Amino acid sequence: MSKVQLNQKEQHYADTREEAEEIVSAAKENDHLQMHKITEKYNKYGQYFLIDLTYAYQTPKEVMESQPQKDNAPEGQMSIDDHEGIEYSVDGDGTVNLPDSQLESDDEEVI
Template identity: 55%
Template sequence: MAVKELNVKEQHYADTREEAESIVEEAKDDVYLTSFKISEKHNKLGTYFLVDLAFSYDTPKEFMESKPAKKPAPVEEPPKGQLEYSVNQDGTVSVNQDEEDEE
Protein backbone atom coordinates (compact mmCIF):
# COMPACT_ATOMS: atom_id res chain seq x y z
CA MET A 1 0.00 0.00 0.00
CA ALA A 2 1.32 3.42 -0.91
CA VAL A 3 1.96 5.98 1.80
CA LYS A 4 -0.03 9.17 1.27
CA GLU A 5 0.36 12.44 3.16
CA LEU A 6 -3.05 13.62 4.36
CA ASN A 7 -2.00 16.69 6.38
CA VAL A 8 0.97 18.96 5.70
CA LYS A 9 2.12 22.00 7.69
CA GLU A 10 4.53 24.59 6.32
CA GLN A 11 6.24 27.53 7.98
CA HIS A 12 7.67 30.46 5.99
CA TYR A 13 9.79 33.44 7.01
CA ALA A 14 9.12 37.01 5.82
CA ASP A 15 10.88 40.31 6.57
CA THR A 16 7.79 42.46 6.09
CA ARG A 17 4.04 42.07 6.55
CA GLU A 18 3.55 42.59 2.79
CA GLU A 19 5.83 39.62 2.05
CA ALA A 20 3.91 37.52 4.58
CA GLU A 21 0.58 38.48 3.03
CA SER A 22 1.86 37.67 -0.47
CA ILE A 23 2.87 34.17 0.76
CA VAL A 24 -0.66 33.68 2.09
CA GLU A 25 -2.23 34.94 -1.17
CA GLU A 26 -0.10 32.48 -3.15
CA ALA A 27 -1.14 29.64 -0.86
CA LYS A 28 -4.84 30.53 -1.22
CA ASP A 29 -4.64 29.38 -4.86
CA ASP A 30 -4.30 25.82 -3.54
CA VAL A 31 -7.75 24.33 -2.86
CA TYR A 32 -6.31 22.14 -0.09
CA LEU A 33 -5.30 25.07 2.16
CA THR A 34 -7.26 24.72 5.42
CA SER A 35 -5.72 27.40 7.64
CA PHE A 36 -3.05 30.07 7.78
CA LYS A 37 -1.58 32.32 10.47
CA ILE A 38 0.80 35.27 10.33
CA SER A 39 2.77 35.79 13.55
CA GLU A 40 4.82 38.91 14.26
CA LYS A 41 8.05 38.09 16.11
CA HIS A 42 10.74 40.30 17.65
CA ASN A 43 14.38 39.66 18.50
CA LYS A 44 17.52 41.78 19.00
CA LEU A 45 17.89 42.18 15.21
CA GLY A 46 14.37 43.53 14.68
CA THR A 47 10.92 42.40 13.65
CA TYR A 48 10.09 39.47 11.35
CA PHE A 49 7.01 37.46 10.44
CA LEU A 50 6.32 33.73 10.48
CA VAL A 51 3.62 32.38 8.18
CA ASP A 52 2.09 29.04 9.17
CA LEU A 53 0.14 27.17 6.47
CA ALA A 54 -1.84 23.94 6.94
CA PHE A 55 -2.98 21.75 4.05
CA SER A 56 -5.36 18.76 4.22
CA TYR A 57 -5.33 16.74 1.02
CA ASP A 58 -7.81 13.89 1.53
CA THR A 59 -9.57 12.82 4.66
CA PRO A 60 -9.29 9.10 5.42
CA LYS A 61 -12.99 8.65 4.57
CA GLU A 62 -12.56 10.20 1.11
CA PHE A 63 -9.37 8.22 0.57
CA MET A 64 -11.06 4.91 1.39
CA GLU A 65 -14.14 5.69 -0.69
CA SER A 66 -12.03 6.61 -3.71
CA LYS A 67 -10.67 3.09 -4.07
CA PRO A 68 -12.12 1.22 -7.03
CA ALA A 69 -14.79 -1.33 -6.21
CA LYS A 70 -13.81 -4.96 -6.56
CA LYS A 71 -15.08 -6.45 -9.78
CA PRO A 72 -17.00 -9.71 -9.47
CA ALA A 73 -15.38 -12.74 -11.02
CA PRO A 74 -16.53 -13.22 -14.62
CA VAL A 75 -19.04 -15.99 -15.16
CA GLU A 76 -17.78 -18.53 -17.66
CA GLU A 77 -20.25 -19.52 -20.31
CA PRO A 78 -20.63 -23.23 -21.01
CA PRO A 79 -19.36 -24.33 -24.40
CA LYS A 80 -22.03 -23.86 -27.07
CA GLY A 81 -21.37 -27.01 -28.97
CA GLN A 82 -18.73 -29.61 -29.37
CA LEU A 83 -17.25 -30.53 -32.72
CA GLU A 84 -16.21 -33.98 -33.81
CA TYR A 85 -12.63 -34.04 -35.02
CA SER A 86 -9.97 -36.54 -35.84
CA VAL A 87 -6.17 -36.38 -35.83
CA ASN A 88 -4.48 -37.72 -38.96
CA GLN A 89 -1.23 -39.69 -39.09
CA ASP A 90 0.75 -36.61 -40.22
CA GLY A 91 -0.45 -34.55 -37.19
CA THR A 92 -3.12 -32.52 -38.98
CA VAL A 93 -6.63 -32.24 -37.59
CA SER A 94 -9.83 -32.58 -39.61
CA VAL A 95 -13.28 -31.46 -38.42
CA ASN A 96 -16.53 -33.20 -39.32
CA GLN A 97 -18.20 -30.73 -41.77
CA ASP A 98 -21.78 -31.81 -40.93
CA GLU A 99 -21.47 -30.66 -37.30
CA GLU A 100 -19.83 -27.36 -38.27
CA ASP A 101 -22.66 -26.41 -40.67
CA GLU A 102 -25.34 -26.85 -37.97
CA GLU A 103 -24.04 -23.85 -36.00
Protein backbone atom coordinates in the same frame (compact mmCIF):
# COMPACT_ATOMS: atom_id res chain seq x y z
CA MET B 1 -0.65 -0.37 -0.49
CA SER B 2 -0.07 3.10 -1.80
CA LYS B 3 0.80 6.13 0.24
CA VAL B 4 -1.60 9.06 0.08
CA GLN B 5 -0.69 12.48 1.41
CA LEU B 6 -3.56 13.76 3.54
CA ASN B 7 -2.17 17.03 4.85
CA GLN B 8 0.91 19.23 4.84
CA LYS B 9 2.13 22.03 7.08
CA GLU B 10 4.53 24.73 5.96
CA GLN B 11 6.22 27.57 7.83
CA HIS B 12 7.70 30.59 6.06
CA TYR B 13 9.74 33.60 7.20
CA ALA B 14 9.26 37.22 6.14
CA ASP B 15 11.00 40.45 7.15
CA THR B 16 7.95 42.69 6.64
CA ARG B 17 4.20 42.33 6.95
CA GLU B 18 3.83 43.04 3.21
CA GLU B 19 6.07 40.08 2.35
CA ALA B 20 4.03 37.91 4.72
CA GLU B 21 0.79 39.01 3.06
CA GLU B 22 2.25 38.16 -0.37
CA ILE B 23 3.12 34.64 0.80
CA VAL B 24 -0.42 34.15 2.12
CA SER B 25 -2.05 35.50 -1.04
CA ALA B 26 0.08 33.14 -3.17
CA ALA B 27 -0.92 30.22 -0.91
CA LYS B 28 -4.63 31.11 -1.25
CA GLU B 29 -4.42 30.22 -4.95
CA ASN B 30 -4.16 26.57 -3.89
CA ASP B 31 -7.65 25.09 -3.33
CA HIS B 32 -6.34 22.78 -0.61
CA LEU B 33 -5.33 25.58 1.78
CA GLN B 34 -7.20 25.08 5.05
CA MET B 35 -5.55 27.53 7.45
CA HIS B 36 -3.07 30.39 7.38
CA LYS B 37 -1.64 32.41 10.25
CA ILE B 38 0.81 35.31 10.40
CA THR B 39 2.65 35.67 13.70
CA GLU B 40 4.65 38.76 14.56
CA LYS B 41 7.89 37.91 16.41
CA TYR B 42 10.79 39.83 17.93
CA ASN B 43 14.37 38.91 18.69
CA LYS B 44 17.61 40.83 19.33
CA TYR B 45 17.86 41.61 15.59
CA GLY B 46 14.39 43.14 15.37
CA GLN B 47 10.92 42.28 14.14
CA TYR B 48 10.07 39.39 11.79
CA PHE B 49 7.00 37.40 10.75
CA LEU B 50 6.31 33.66 10.71
CA ILE B 51 3.67 32.39 8.32
CA ASP B 52 2.04 29.03 9.08
CA LEU B 53 0.16 27.32 6.24
CA THR B 54 -1.86 24.12 6.49
CA TYR B 55 -3.04 22.17 3.45
CA ALA B 56 -5.55 19.28 3.57
CA TYR B 57 -5.73 17.14 0.44
CA GLN B 58 -8.17 14.35 1.36
CA THR B 59 -9.83 13.20 4.51
CA PRO B 60 -9.18 9.64 5.74
CA LYS B 61 -12.85 8.84 5.05
CA GLU B 62 -12.43 9.74 1.36
CA VAL B 63 -9.30 7.61 1.12
CA MET B 64 -10.94 4.59 2.70
CA GLU B 65 -14.06 4.88 0.53
CA SER B 66 -12.00 5.16 -2.66
CA GLN B 67 -10.50 1.66 -2.23
CA PRO B 68 -12.19 -0.92 -4.48
CA GLN B 69 -14.12 -3.80 -2.97
CA LYS B 70 -12.01 -6.94 -3.35
CA ASP B 71 -14.57 -9.70 -2.81
CA ASN B 72 -18.28 -9.89 -3.53
CA ALA B 73 -18.59 -13.57 -2.58
CA PRO B 74 -20.79 -14.58 0.36
CA GLU B 75 -19.07 -15.08 3.68
CA GLY B 76 -17.17 -18.37 3.81
CA GLN B 77 -16.92 -18.72 0.02
CA MET B 78 -14.15 -17.60 -2.26
CA SER B 79 -15.04 -15.76 -5.43
CA ILE B 80 -14.43 -17.53 -8.74
CA ASP B 81 -12.78 -14.34 -10.06
CA ASP B 82 -10.04 -14.53 -7.40
CA HIS B 83 -8.22 -17.30 -9.30
CA GLU B 84 -6.92 -16.90 -12.84
CA GLY B 85 -6.55 -20.62 -13.63
CA ILE B 86 -9.38 -23.09 -13.15
CA GLU B 87 -12.71 -22.06 -11.72
CA TYR B 88 -13.46 -23.28 -8.21
CA SER B 89 -15.28 -22.29 -5.04
CA VAL B 90 -14.53 -23.00 -1.39
CA ASP B 91 -17.36 -23.72 1.05
CA GLY B 92 -17.35 -22.58 4.66
CA ASP B 93 -16.21 -26.03 5.85
CA GLY B 94 -13.16 -25.95 3.54
CA THR B 95 -14.59 -28.15 0.78
CA VAL B 96 -13.38 -27.19 -2.69
CA ASN B 97 -15.90 -27.50 -5.53
CA LEU B 98 -14.89 -27.70 -9.21
CA PRO B 99 -17.27 -27.56 -12.17
CA ASP B 100 -17.76 -30.95 -13.87
CA SER B 101 -16.23 -29.64 -17.09
CA GLN B 102 -12.89 -29.12 -15.34
CA LEU B 103 -12.63 -32.42 -13.53
CA GLU B 104 -11.35 -34.23 -16.64
CA SER B 105 -8.52 -32.92 -18.74
CA ASP B 106 -7.10 -34.51 -21.89
CA ASP B 107 -4.17 -32.08 -22.10
CA GLU B 108 -2.42 -32.99 -18.86
CA GLU B 109 -0.52 -36.19 -18.21
CA VAL B 110 -0.82 -37.59 -14.69
CA ILE B 111 2.24 -39.40 -13.33
